[in-house]
Amino acid sequence: MPSIVANAGGTPSNSSPLAFPRSTVAALAPRSYLLAHLNPQDQTTPSIRPDGRTSTTFRPASCNASALSHCSGSAVVRVGNTAVVCGIQAEILLSSSIADPPRQPDSNIDILAQLNLLVPNVELATGCSPTHMPGGAPSAEAQTLTHRLYALLHSSHLVDVDDLRILYTPPKMQDDVQEITPETQTIAYWTLYISVHVLSLSGGSSLIDAAWAAMLAALRDVRLPHAIWNPDLMVVVCSDQVEQARKLKLSTTPVCCTWGIFVAKKTELSQAGVSAPQGCKELEDGRRAWILADPDAFEDPLCLETVTIIVDAAWGRSKLLKMEKSGGDVLSIKDIKGLMRGAEERWKVLNAILP
Numbered sequence: 050m051p052s053i054v055a056n057a058g059g060t061p062s063n064s065s066p067l068a069f070p071r072s073t074v075a076a077l078a079p080r081s082y083l084l085a086h087l088n089p090q091d092q093t094t095p096s097i098r099p100d101g102r103t104s105t106t107f108r109p110a111s112c113n114a115s116a117l118s119h120c121s122g123s124a125v126v127r128v129g130n131t132a133v134v135c136g137i138q139a140e141i142l143l144s145s146s147i148a149d150p151p152r153q154p155d156s157n158i159d160i161l162a163q164l165n166l167l168v169p170n171v172e173l174a175t176g177c178s179p180t181h182m183p184g185g186a187p188s189a190e191a192q193t194l195t196h197r198l199y200a201l202l203h204s205s206h207l208v209d210v211d212d213l214r215i216l217y218t219p220p221k222m223q224d225d226v227q228e229i230t231p232e233t234q235t236i237a238y239w240t241l242y243i244s245v246h247v248l249s250l251s252g253g254s255s256l257i258d259a260a261w262a263a264m265l266a267a268l269r270d271v272r273l274p275h276a277i278w279n280p281d282l283m284v285v286v287c288s289d290q291v292e293q294a295r296k297l298k299l300s301t302t303p304v305c306c307t308w309g310i311f312v313a314k315k316t317e318l319s320q321a322g323v324s325a326p327q328g329c330k331e332l333e334d335g336r337r338a339w340i341l342a343d344p345d346a347f348e349d350p351l352c353l354e355t356v357t358i359i360v361d362a363a364w365g366r367s368k369l370l371k372m373e374k375s376g377g378d379v380l381s382i383k384d385i386k387g388l389m390r391g392a393e394e395r396w397k398v399l400n401a402i403l404p
Contacts, residue, residue: 096326104328107343114404122271126263130251135263138242169243171195178250213239217278236278251346254355255307303361306392309344309352338379360392
């Protein structure tokens with residue numbers, strides 16, 4: 050990145066140079082600063098991002114499970130400078146309290162959504178980024194992320210409703226002819242209240258990656274106590290024996306991966322270099338584009354096109370669960386296939402650190 054030099058009077062000069070620090074240049078001309086890193090004038094200089102990553106490199110991730118002592122399951126996930134804590138509280142919903150209970154449990158009715166047994170909520174903490182100030186209603190960003198996590202929870206079929214049932218089999222009854230064996234009934238359900246708290250935010254478009262990873266880790270950490278129905282007291286009684294608690298049998302292990310696409314105009318490239326560096330995509334109208342994995346807070350507002358891929362590779366083959374794309378016209382089918390391969394590698398990394 051070339052330095053901006055000026056003398057004390059403001060006129061460019063080779064004598065008495067005053068070089069501005071990189072942080073000042075990045076604040077005054079963010080597009081030029083990023084472009085100078087991705088498309089350097091010196092052909093021998095590698096194309097790297099301001100934080101030292103290549104275009105395909107994700108930020109390092111770490112996970113700490115069972116971080117909260119008063120939750121059924123919890124986890125703290127850190128991706129670069131983004132830190133998210135997720136805590137899950139399990140509460141009992143009696144079937145007698147349901148106004149319109151599902152009458153056919155074996156049908157195709159989505160009981161999880163019908164009874165609202167999975168309730169995520171996202172909170173962007175005050176001070177997590179300069180744009181989030183104290184007071185006021187939940188931000189549009191937090192509400193949007195809550196909706197995305199809720200939709201992904203149900204579309205991925207991550208949690209099985211049978212894990213949330215509390216069953217009760219009445220004692221056998223004797224009539225005048227034979228002994229009657231009553232059917233097992235669902236006396237109650239576990240409702241999981243999933244609280245996602247963003248402690249530090251660096252990169253808004255990639256926040257779903259860290260939030261989903263924290264939620265997945267917390268769900269893997271959930272321990273539901275052994276619960277039985279007491280017909281005399283008409284209540285559900287939970288055992289305090291830790292060894293009797295059971296885990297959720299998560300059916301899938303999906304992972305979210307986000308990319309941002311930075312596009313440089315032809316007029317910007319006239320002073321930025323001649324030949325295209327490695328990792329750059331040449332467009333027909335003379336523009337150049339870089340597909341940046343896991344954009345941070347500096348790169349995110351400069352990327353007008355983003356794509357999020359949710360992939361699951363738990364069974365030896367990759368399965369695309371969902372893809373969300375907004376803005377731009379750069380990505381092609383070939384690019385999407387390349388992002389799928391990148392998502393597979395990211396899946397291996399995240400599943401190695403999740404509990």
